[in-house]
Amino acid sequence: MAYDYTKRTDLKGDVDKQKQAHKVLKEITFKPALPQRGYNDRTLYVNLTDLTIEERPVTQQMKDKFIGGRGFGLWFLWNATQASTRWNDPENELIIAPGPLAGNTQYPGSGKSLVVTLSPMTDIPIDCNVGGYFGPLMKFCGFDALEIQGKAARDVILVIDGPKGRIAIEEAPLENVDSHVAAEVFTHQYADDEKDLPNVSVVSAGRAADHTRIGCLNFSWYDLRRKATRLKQAGRGGTGTVFRDKKLKALVVHGFPVKGDQNNPADLERIARIGVKMHKELHDFDDSQCHMRRQGTAHLVEIMDAYDLLPVHNFQYGNHPDTPRINSQVWDKRFTQGIPDGCWYGCSMACSKGADEHQVMTGPYRGHSNTVDGPEYETAAGVGANCGIFDPDWLLECNFYCDVYGIDTISFGTLCAFCMECWQRGILNAERTGGLEIKFGSGPAQLELMHQMAEGRGFGLIAGQGVARMKKIFAEKGWGEAQLLNDIGMEVKGLEFSQYMSKESLAQQGGYSLTNKGPQHDEAWLIFMDMVNKQIPTFEDKAEALFYFPIFRTWFGLNGLCKLPWNDIEPADNARTPEPAKVPEHVQNYCELFAGITGREIDRHELLRMSRGVYNFQRVFNLRQGKGQRAHDRPPYRAVGPVTVEEYTSRAERYDKQLKEILGVDPAGKSVEEKMALTREHREAQYEKLMDAVYKRRGWTPNGVPTLETLKEVGMDFPELVAVVEQHL
Amino acid sequence: MKVLVGDPGKCKLVHACEAACAKVLHKxxxxxxxxxxxxxxEGQPRFQVCNQCGECITVCPTGALTRAKSGIVLLKKxxxxxxxxxxxxxxxxxMVRAEGVLPPFKCISCGQCVKACPEKAxxxxxxPHEGLPS
Known part of the structure; x- marks a missing residue:
């Protein structure tokens, strides 16, 4: 069936009438400016409680120590909050910062905004890396970051209008808060005419962010081919929940038409040269490598299934016979092909795929025809396989409503799978869920849970608190044993796992659990290096990988870049380099890109040094907020080994062989429970050894606290950081 | 549409075409x-020049590349x-770019190189351009 990418239900309504109802609470004029060598040296501070809007300078120290993006966000948040601050305190901030390299149009993946706030899931900083045009357009109005503090009394929007030199806080009572409508309406309200639509970007959440802790933010961009706004998500950790708690309905930036040199780079020729080289690589090799241009990250579904790594039924199993129903061949046909799908100009990886003409089956938009952005791998695996739902239409339905309602697909998938397993084991039943039969495989039940979250009713209110709080609630009510709930509840630090099975990869167990923000694969994805390619066999090898990759990957977030063009496309000769997992040629590209824009020459060592400072700063920040120690870095046993007899039995050959070969124990004659206990003892001990090795390599104490020597080495020996660390030495 | 075509048998590699083109496009x-x-x-002249296939139209994120009524692919700077x-x-x-010039550029079949070539190569x-990206 052919889908028409120009067709969808018109959701705008009377945009002028809605705009006329706005009441300006505060407005200021400002002088728009373009950055010089990637920096404006100016940020924007807004307080929604007392309606302050002010420009603030960027210091040289900020640029040296924190670089930009996530670094700036963490620094602002540290200064704005205290150890006692929680996500819904007025002093909590929501920071959006694009980074010095963001907005260049030549290198793929250069349009990212970093969102930082204190998370309602974890009570520590969360950082999200998100596409869409907001960050770059704001940067080209003259601001390196936007800091929002305080809470409004009623629903407001913040408008940054570069061409008009105006910043305003406006009450906006009539507009729909749901993201696909909000983005469309506000874009049309603030664009001067049709040609101007791509110069507007909107940040919004959705109605479920009002009632859950897993609210996400959608960052829009105007898709010229589809003639519609598209959305990318700052998904993890409840950014949308903080946004709605501040009574923000939307952030709107109206920027200037984009040109290729608005960063005023030090050496445009250098950037252009490596940009073209990357475009050519994608042209030449994507079809034989990752198919990102046709399938986005959804190409991973069958690969993960083949290696027993696709989470199925709440991470119990790693593959499923029905996976072909949601694999890349399905999405290749379902996504519209042949039109640019970059979430910023110049992204030739173009992985922001869209499934057009999805006929909405449930909820308030039932009967509408809409474009669904994605699904990406994490969504297909999380709300699909992990919940035992292998129907592409239900998957699109769930993806659609997650975005519309402002819900993180990863946390939703993992918490829904947890509820489904609780149902399977009798921890939940119809009486306890208010009649919701939340069973594996049920798309309608999954969507009903979602609509309950959106409407703030029923079991949706409980589930929307996330896995960590559900475990506690269920145990307190006596619905299940705390041990089992803790073993199968897939969260660390309060954040739900993203969608990879880590049982057979010790390094990935660390990749998830030894993270700063919680178990998200963007710090370290080591499964293939560890389990498949066996490149990091010893504890020291694994520790080195868990030192290098999280720090290297941090650098993308400091600069406003996407991780994907680093290793989801590789140069032809990459496999023949000494360290192919690092993709050395692309690392060199990033050094050149940084030098080409900022004028500051760096090499791969300096690149790591930049990131290592911020990474350790974030660890100390966690420590200040009451986490950041060894006790907070342990995974649930489901991430480490088989929790139940069914799990053990399903891979008995593998586990029996490991008992024999690794522990020297003959499994013959032993009960499954005995074998499980031996396996658990061994695997948990291995993980403790891994922590020791990683902490040592990172320059942290055995309790996971950065030493004073480490803080000095990475240039983060500020007195206030030292004071926090000293309490734990 | 008119597509520029070179004859390797006639070309003597004097590069007059390149000089004429640079003059027309960028002075x-x-x-x-x-x-x-x-x-x-491999001993033969090879002409690297746009054949107006239009693949560039499909990758352009801004609609700056379009096919004119004549069939020629044009860039709106x-x-x-x-x-x-x-x-x-x-x-x-x-499709090429040059140092100091921000937009890329391509052959627009203006014919100045045809006139400039001393060998009439x-x-x-x-x-036809039916069915090609537009």
């Missing part, structure tokens, strides 16, 4: 500013964001 004389490049490959995806994705490597040949 420059050097080959880096020309949209046609001729190089010897005011819409171009200098991302150079068209440069990296051109199958014949004939270049000609504009009428070809």
């Amino acid at each position: 420059k004389t050097g080959r880096p500013h020309a949209a046609i490049r001729v190089d010897p490959v 005011d819409l171009c964001v200098a991302c150079y995806m068209c440069v990296g994705f051109c199958p014949s490597l004939s 270049l000609s504009l040949v009428e070809q």
